[in-house]
Amino acid sequence: MQSGFWSMKTARRVLANDMSKQGARLPPERQAIRAKCFHPSGTFEEFPKEEIEQSIPEWFEKIVRMYPDYLAVKMEHRALTCGAPNKAANRVAHAILARHGQAIEAMALLFDLNSGAIVAISAVLKTRKVCVALDPSFPRARNDDILKDSQANLILTNNGRQALAYELTRVVHAHRNVIHSVIL
Numbered sequence: 132m133q134s135g136f137w138s139m140k141t142a143r144r145v146l147a148n149d150m151s152k153q154g155a156r157l158p159p160e161r162q163a164i165r166a167k168c169f170h171p172s173g174t175f176e177e178f179p180k181e182e183i184e185q186s187i188p189e190w191f192e193k194i195v196r197m198y199p200d201y202l203a204v205k206m207e208h209r210a211l212t213c214g215a216p217n218k219a220a221n222r223v224a225h226a227i228l229a230r231h232g233q234a235i236e237a238m239a240l241l242f243d244l245n246s247g248a249i250v251a252i253s254a255v256l257k258t259r260k261v262c263v264a265l266d267p268s269f270p271r272a273r274n275d276d277i278l279k280d281s282q283a284n285l286i287l288t289n290n291g292r293q294a295l296a297y298e299l300t301r302v303v304h305a306h307r308n309v310i311h312s313v314i315l
Contacts, residue, residue: 220257
């Protein structure tokens with residue numbers, strides 16, 4: 132403790148102690164809600180160092196191997212298990228790598244909030260590239276500025292936003308590529 136840094140174990144213990152003190156001062160209805168937010172055993176689950184230091188795609192791959200049939204994405208009228216979006220993300224990641232190689236670069240994503248967006252984010256993370264989110268509801272000038280600032284030279288989209296993606300590439304950024312993916 133002399134260095135001014137706490138270990139994770141100490142930080143968790145202090146946090147748990149402080150939270151339990153705060154819980155005693157809460158009104159009963161808030162205490163009932165709070166009680167549902169903790170692990171029933173009242174203990175922290177220690178994560179091995181190798182799990183903490185792995186990337187999001189590595190962690191997700193591990194979960195897919197362990198629980199391929201678990202629900203991963205539920206939106207509107209669609210529910211997908213872990214396996215389906217992972218397979219789709221792997222296909223898209225291979226397409227990105229085939230076209231752009233291993234270099235670290237920005238990839239623009241142009242999707243509505245749906246399962247395709249989740250797959251696209253996962254695919255870009257699997258390639259170890261940088262996700263730059265474009266919003267179809269933004270004014271055109273704002274998406275242009277985002278593309279300019281990020282220097283993304285690829286827009287990943289689906290058939291619902293393909294026309295907007297091509298429009299964004301034609302006017303200001305003629306060198307930019309569009310990968311049109313019908314995802315899930």
